[in-house]
Amino acid sequence: MFPVVKYDESQKKVVLMEDQFAEMKQHLKTFQKARLKVLITLGDWWNVYPLTMSPKMFSSVARNENNVRNAFVKELVTIVKNYNFDGINFRWTHPGSPYGAQDGFLQDKVNFVTLLKSFASALKPDGLLVTYECTAIKSIINTGIDIPKVAAALDYILIYATNYQTGSYITTGLITPSKEVKSTLEMFKSQVDDPGKIILAFKPEVEVLTLANPNKEAKIGSNIIGEKKDFTCWIEIMRRIYVTEKNNWVITKGTNESQTFACNGDKWTSFDDINAIKYRMELVQKLRLGGVQIMATFADDIFNELGCGPAPFLRTINEILRGYNDCILPSCP
Known part of the structure; x- marks a missing residue:
């Protein structure tokens, strides 16, 4: 407590x-x-x-x-x-x-x-x-x-x-x-x-980074603007990636050893x-x-916004x- x-x-x-x-x-x-x-x-x-x-x-x-x-x-x-x-x-x-x-x-x-x-x-x-x-x-x-x-x-x-x-x-x-x-x-x-x-x-934590050179195909190791970072909760960025901005993000699925990441213009995140x-x-x-x-x-996702069922x-x-x-x-x- x-x-x-x-x-x-x-x-x-x-x-x-x-x-x-x-x-x-x-x-x-x-x-x-x-x-x-x-x-x-x-x-x-x-x-x-x-x-x-x-x-x-x-x-x-x-x-x-x-x-x-x-x-x-x-x-x-x-x-x-x-x-x-x-x-x-x-x-x-x-x-x-x-x-x-x-x-x-x-x-x-x-x-x-x-x-x-x-x-x-x-x-x-x-x-x-x-x-x-x-x-x-x-x-x-x-x-x-x-x-x-x-x-x-x-x-x-x-x-x-x-x-x-x-x-x-x-x-x-x-x-x-x-x-x-x-x-x-x-x-x-x-x-x-x-x-x-x-x-x-x-915790379902997500960090959104700003790319130095906007590129939907940006991968791991792409240059970023270091001071432009934003922490947000998992459901907020998932809502953007999978619902409100669904067609704008390029998603690369992770393996057991890695993690999924996604890119949209100058925004890059892993989650x-x-x-x-x-x-x-x-x-x-x-x-x-x-x-x-x-x-x-x-x-x-308490309220099933992503369509996978609640939580x-x-x-x-x-x-x-x-x-x-x-x-x-x-x-x-």
């Missing part, structure tokens, strides 16, 4: 976001009545205007082992227990990266393990959960995340295997090629004792289609992982992982 708590840097303490919690309180009861686990999520993707806790704040708290870190653990655990949550999900996105902190970031790798162990000791004896949304970017993992030790302290580690085209780049490329997802999951499995702890996390999701769910089964987390479910992403996931026979695998997009 996000956002319901934040780290107040001026007071150096964790505080409940009372207005947000008041709005979500009834949902908490509804979810738990349905026997779902509801965790507090703490952490933001960026340092600028953090909503709950920035990477820089995480780095600072984790390395202050005396009053600051101990108080942080105590305050957050108290909120979890007092308000009947089922645990904590952390979203420290850049441990070990100078982006995440100006000072002390080289110690993040060790400090993060210590921080997670503290929460595990405080929560697990009461049957409460500790989870972590982990990046799939190998450079950050190598410098900031000790996979075996982090996983040992957690109940689940959620691998955010999406958007591999990070930073600035000058040519078109696949945002989430399946071969990269496979490589990431295999790497984690090789370092985690129990693969059931590993959760594949993803997950149902075949890509099917392949990844079969990969989760093959590797015997714990399951999947799909974020931003609103980006799915094709969710239906495909349930068909493969849960064997729901009443979910007919859609053939498009």
Whole structure:
């Protein structure tokens, strides 16, 4: 559940976001009545205007082992227990990266393990959960995340295997090629004792790039105008490609190892289609992982605008992982 708590840097303490919690309180009861686990999520993707806790704040708290870190653990655990949550999900996105902190970031790798162990000791004896949304970017993992030790302290580690085209780049490329997802999951499995702890996390995310030279036949590696990028949700671009601008896009279907991409004039995008999701769910089964987390479910085709039936992403996931026979695998997009 996000956002319901934040780290107040001026007071150096964790505080409940009372207005947000008041709005979500009834949902908490509804979810738990349905026997779902509801965790507090703490952490933001960026340092600028953090909503709950920035990477820089995480780095600072984790390395202050005396009053600051101990108080942080105590305050957050108290909120979890007092308000009947089922645990904590952390979203420290850049441990070990100078982006995440100006000072002390080289110690993040060790400090993060210590921080997670503290929460595990405080929560697990009461049957409460500790989870972590982990990046799939190998450079950050190598410098900031000790996979075996982090996983040992957690109940689940959620691998955010999406958007591999990070930073600035000058040519078109696949945002989430399946071969990269496979490589990431295999790497984690090789370092985690129990693969059931590993959760594949993803969302129907699409990045629209602007070509330097408009060309309907543009392929991977075409020059782009780097600063002209736009993230949008999956259904918005699918609506354009398959419905409102159907005759204007040239679509190149992806294989199990790649990803589908499409071009229209000076616009170029790559995206997950149902075949890509099917392949990844079969990969989760093959590797015997714990399951999947799909974020931003609103980006799915909830209202059947594409003619494949409502919520094709969710239906495909349930068909493969849960064997729901009443979910007919859609053939498009």
